[in-house]
Amino acid sequence: xxxxxxxxxxxxxxxxxxxxxxxxxxxxxHPGGSLGCTDxxxxxxxxxxxxxPDFNMDGKGEDLFFLSNGHISPVWYSVLARSxxxxxxxxxxxxxxxxxxxxHPATHEHLPGIRVASGSxxxxxxxxxxxxxxxxxxxxxxxxxxxxxxxxLQEGQIWEAALFAPHNKVDNLISAIDxxxxxxxxxxxxxxxxxxxRAKWEAFGWxxxxxxxxxxxxxxxxxxxxxxxxxxxxxxxxxxxxNMGHGVDFMMGSHKWHGVAPNDEQLAQALAQLGDSTxxx
Amino acid sequence: MKKYTFTEKKDxxxxxxxxxxxxxxxxxxVVALCADLVGSLKMEAFIKEFPERFVQxxxxxxxxxxxxAGLTIGGKVPFTGTFANFSTGRVYDQIRQSIAYSxxxxxxxxxxxxxxxxxxxxxxxxxxxxxxxxxxxxxxVINPCDYNQTKAATEAIAEFEGPVYLRFGRPVIPxxxxxxxxxxxxxxxxxxxxxDVSIFATGHLVWEAILAGEKLAELGIDAEIINIxxxxxxxxxxxxxxxxxxxxxxxxxxxxxxxxxxxxxxQLLAQNNPxxxxxxxxxxxxxxxxxxxxxxxxxxxxxDAIVAAVQKVIARKK
Numbered sequence: 018x019x020x021x022x023x024x025x026x027x028x029x030x031x032x033x034x035x036x037x038x039x040x041x042x043x044x045x046x047h048p049g050g051s052l053g054c055t056d057x058x059x060x061x062x063x064x065x066x067x068x069x070p071d072f073n074m075d076g077k078g079e080d081l082f083f084l085s086n087g088h089i090s091p092v093w094y095s096v097l098a099r100s101x102x103x104x105x106x107x108x109x110x111x112x113x114x115x116x117x118x119x120x121h122p123a124t125h126e127h128l129p130g131i132r133v134a135s136g137s138x139x140x141x142x143x144x145x146x147x148x149x150x151x152x153x154x155x156x157x158x159x160x161x162x163x164x165x166x167x168x169x170l171q172e173g174q175i176w177e178a179a180l181f182a183p184h185n186k187v188d189n190l191i192s193a194i195d196x197x198x199x200x201x202x203x204x205x206x207x208x209x210x211x212x213x214x215r216a217k218w219e220a221f222g223w224x225x226x227x228x229x230x231x232x233x234x235x236x237x238x239x240x241x242x243x244x245x246x247x248x249x250x251x252x253x254x255x256x257x258x259x260n261m262g263h264g265v266d267f268m269m270g271s272h273k274w275h276g277v278a279p280n281d282e283q284l285a286q287a288l289a290q291l292g293d294s295t296x297x298x
Numbered sequence: 299m300k301k302y303t304f305t306e307k308k309d310x311x312x313x314x315x316x317x318x319x320x321x322x323x324x325x326x327x328v329v330a331l332c333a334d335l336v337g338s339l340k341m342e343a344f345i346k347e348f349p350e351r352f353v354q355x356x357x358x359x360x361x362x363x364x365x366x367a368g369l370t371i372g373g374k375v376p377f378t379g380t381f382a383n384f385s386t387g388r389v390y391d392q393i394r395q396s397i398a399y400s401x402x403x404x405x406x407x408x409x410x411x412x413x414x415x416x417x418x419x420x421x422x423x424x425x426x427x428x429x430x431x432x433x434x435x436x437x438x439v440i441n442p443c444d445y446n447q448t449k450a451a452t453e454a455i456a457e458f459e460g461p462v463y464l465r466f467g468r469p470v471i472p473x474x475x476x477x478x479x480x481x482x483x484x485x486x487x488x489x490x491x492x493x494d495v496s497i498f499a500t501g502h503l504v505w506e507a508i509l510a511g512e513k514l515a516e517l518g519i520d521a522e523i524i525n526i527x528x529x530x531x532x533x534x535x536x537x538x539x540x541x542x543x544x545x546x547x548x549x550x551x552x553x554x555x556x557x558x559x560x561x562x563x564x565q566l567l568a569q570n571n572p573x574x575x576x577x578x579x580x581x582x583x584x585x586x587x588x589x590x591x592x593x594x595x596x597x598x599x600x601x602d603a604i605v606a607a608v609q610k611v612i613a614r615k616k
Contacts (some may be wrong), residue, residue: 074371075371075373076371076372077372077373081371082536083368087413123399123400124399124400124401125399125400125401126493133367133368133371133372133396133400133402134395134396134400135395136395136401137391137394137395138350139360140364140391140392140395140396141364142364143360143361143362143363143364143365143368143396144364144365144367144368144396145366145368146361146364146365146368146373147364147365147366147367147368147369147370147371147376148368148369148372149368150353150365150368150369151368151369151370151371151372151374152372154329154350154351154372154374155372155373157372173360174358174360174364174392175362177356177358177360178358178361178365180356180358180366181355181356181358181361181365185353186548292554
């Protein structure tokens with residue numbers, strides 16, 4: 018199926034509106050990474066994934082997605098709501114008491130679309146590998162996708178999982194890293210350099226692809242290339258260059274918007290750059 | 299005092315191995331993971347029978363817990379196997395977020411718990427695991443007392459929906475429970491009815507409590523002995539009923555006195571029936587190298603320690 022880039026671009030703009038509004042209304046949350054990964058989520062949920070918004074935990078016969086860097090929950094919640102998992106109106110309860118839309122993704126309140134809690138970093142790759150192993154045991158030839166932050170790669174558990182997957186030929190797994198070069202305390206280069214990520218993942222035995230994570234057409238062709246390379250004996254890793262805060266000029270490229278909410282004036286300024294309010298929740 | 303005899307001694311970890319094989323035969327969704335301790339966990343029979351349902355993880359316990367959580371998505375019933383120390387303290391955050399908070403049906407099976415691990419010393423002798431696991435909302439915590447009970451417990455948890463911590467040990471100890479017992483999660487087992495003191499024991503301390511009961515009988519003390527194999531959820535009804543009758547309590551466990559079975563019982567009694575209680579437990583310290591029996595004697599975890607605790611608590615009865 019050929020991607021309708023114009024349509025996907027429109028969805029991405031709506032998702033970015035949702036993100037800044039969600040974070041603004043509770044004055045809490047993580048807009049930077051959410052905006053930077055919006056194009057990836059839109060490509061995945063509106064074009065790539067074989068999924069069913071009539072949610073079922075086991076997801077047999079469906080592609081599964083796991084968000085390991087759970088703090089970019091606003092983008093995931095928006096995309097889940099906009100693709101039919103729940104009413105977008107529920108986004109207004111983000112981070113508020115008695116809500117299913119928790120600060121970090123959780124299963125505890127039974128929000129459709131979430132299969133495991135994340136937030137404490139470094140755990141999602143292992144969980145996804147487990148789900149991929151279950152698919153193999155069940156003779157289910159659908160795929161498992163994961164997303165990770167680049168700062169998250171500083172967690173040791175990631176590298177335990179990185180060793181395991183190639184050794185065990187977990188080739189129904191397509192992971193991605195949001196390479197935005199930023200983390201809470203500053204640029205990753207300054208905080209704890211990640212070095213040559215392509216060389217690292219290749220040395221661990223992964224099939225590594227690279228893409229611009231803020232170009233929908235390139236993203237989709239990379240994800241489709243990744244799918245064509247599944248089931249060939251290696252797990253796949255997509256290194257995805259993104260701009261933190263992409264789509265809102267004053268939030269772009271800085272770690273300062275990792276976990277800070279815009280004020281009223283900044284919200285207005287951001288929304289003015291992001292289409293119109295016709296389909297706001 | 300009811301007479302308990304045994305014809306052989308076996309390790310509880312072998313009970314786990316036998317139970318895992320039986321559970322695997324009964325339920326095709328049972329899968330097992332191990333972090334480079336297959337022989338220690340007695341998982342060979344399962345692996346031989348179901349090689350495709352076993353995952354060798356290598357020395358990566360955090361990854362093991364995460365993968366176990368993932369395997370439940372798709373309907374598998376994963377059993378993880380490693381030492382108790384590496385099953386809990388090393389991976390507490392993985393269990394907390396990916397398993398307990400996420401309501402995943404993972405069975406965390408932990409061998410070599412407590413001092414009876416012996417010669418390897420304190421690095422491996424975890425005495426805090428029951429406390430850590432029972433604090434996790436939704437976690438069931440089970441510490442069976444002999445080979446037969448461990449086998450039965452392993453089979454029972456495979457059929458139970460929800461995360462479970464199953465704790466067992468390394469040394470051979472008497473096999474004294476019924477080989478055909480039905481293991482009921484959360485249901486205490488009456489080992490001996492008595493009227494003078496309630497001894498609540500778990501794990502390896504149950505046999506020590508029986509030995510203590512025999513010595514106490516010679517001293518004219520009629521001890522009620524109850525095996526609390528399920529520490530969470532605690533069988534409150536059985537505990538309160540016994541204490542109502544006896545009016546004093548000794549708890550016995552191979553664990554730190556902080557956070558273990560004793561504290562669970564004390565909390566229940568404080569709210570319902572405040573009662574004199576003595577702890578037979580490790581007194582907030584690490585262990586050390588030595589033979590299991592030597593360590594249990596040095597740290598006050600044997601039958602003699604239980605007898606002394608009973609005499610002390612009876613003297614406190616009003």
